[in-house]
Amino acid sequence: xxxxxxxxxxxxxxxxxxxxxxxxxxxxxxxxxxxxxxxxxxxxxxxxxxxxxxxxxxxxxxxxxxxxxxxxxxx
Numbered sequence: 001x002x003x004x005x006x007x008x009x010x011x012x013x014x015x016x017x018x019x020x021x022x023x024x025x026x027x028x029x030x031x032x033x034x035x036x037x038x039x040x041x042x043x044x045x046x047x048x049x050x051x052x053x054x055x056x057x058x059x060x061x062x063x064x065x066x067x068x069x070x071x072x073x074x075x
Contacts, residue, residue, distance in 0.1 A: 013052065021055055025062045040071035 018024045029035070038044060044067050050056040067074060 015054075021059065022062050025059060026066065029063070029066055034066065035070065038067060038070040038072045042072050043075045044072040045075040 046060070046063060046067065048056075048060050048063075053059065064074065
């Protein structure tokens, strides 16, 4: 059986450090208009992917906290 030729590939990504990532997340949510879009009682679904993201549980928890603070219902 003939197999295709394989080549090893390596990737490297810039990994900037954000010391206060909770504040950075809130700033981004503000820039994207979350605080103007979520109204009390709205149903909100949150999806996320975690590949290569540091502090993933804390980041997701911050997004959930902000939606709850705006009185959105999480679906």
